[in-house]
Amino acid sequence: MDFQQLIHSRESIRNFNPHKPIGKETLERILEAGRIAPSAANRQPWRFYLISTEKNLAKIRSCYGRSWFMDAPHVLVVAGKYSLSWMRTSDGYNSLETDLAIAMTHLVLAAEAEGVGTCWIAAFNADELKKSGLFEKDEHIFAMTPLGYPNEGFKKNGLKNRKLLREVVVYL
Numbered sequence: 001m002d003f004q005q006l007i008h009s010r011e012s013i014r015n016f017n018p019h020k021p022i023g024k025e026t027l028e029r030i031l032e033a034g035r036i037a038p039s040a041a042n043r044q045p046w047r048f049y050l051i052s053t054e055k056n057l058a059k060i061r062s063c064y065g066r067s068w069f070m071d072a073p074h075v076l077v078v079a080g081k082y083s084l085s086w087m088r089t090s091d092g093y094n095s096l097e098t099d100l101a102i103a104m105t106h107l108v109l110a111a112e113a114e115g116v117g118t119c120w121i122a123a124f125n126a127d128e129l130k131k132s133g134l135f136e137k138d139e140h141i142f143a144m145t146p147l148g149y150p151n152e153g154f155k156k157n158g159l160k161n162r163k164l165l166r167e168v169v170v171y172l
């Protein structure tokens with residue numbers, strides 16, 4: 001799949017096959033895409049939590065109560081520490097969330113290249129997630145995505161509801 005095909009075929013998946021876990025090598029290729037992502041001053045302030053055991057999945061499922069989220073055989077949580085990321089001294093801007101968004105994008109696109117479905121989730125209950133005890137206290141939990149194979153016939157296959165190029169591009 002070339003890059004244009006990849007970015008057009010990726011879409012949020014909210015319909016997973018619960019009976020088809022992802023193989024270890026596939027998961028590692030996805031995680032590798034997060035590992036090599038760029039970050040400000042190359043600080044790599046992230047941690048990628050791959051949650052696959054029933055015991056730990058049960059601990060985090062209550063933080064986002066959609067039935068399709070319950071079906072995914074894995075959940076990937078992207079977290080990081082403000083103390084590790086680069087800060088601009090002139091105004092205190094901290095790049096943590098920018099760095100984590102880039103890593104998340106790498107992960108999601110790598111998953112697409114493997115035929116693995118994702119859905120970037122930000123609307124989770126952060127307090128519930130913290131209560132799970134799976135993450136470090138000073139970690140900012142930035143985003144999560146279920147990882148799993150989409151059920152047949154669910155993908156829209158590139159049909160995207162987006163603004164037109166002329167609405168978003170300014171040629172000067």
Ligand SMILES: Cc1cc2nc3c(=O)[nH]c(=O)nc-3n(C[C@H](O)[C@H](O)[C@H](O)COP(=O)(O)O)c2cc1C
Nearest residue numbers: 010011012013014119120121122123124143160161
């Ligand atoms: C930062 C961010 C947060 C999102 N949070 C959620 C979420 O909490 N729940 C959800 O179902 N989708 C969430 N999405 C998915 C978006 O709704 C989706 O990407 C958008 O509608 C475009 O559709 P597509 O991903 O299928 O191209 C999020 C996406 C982004 C980038």
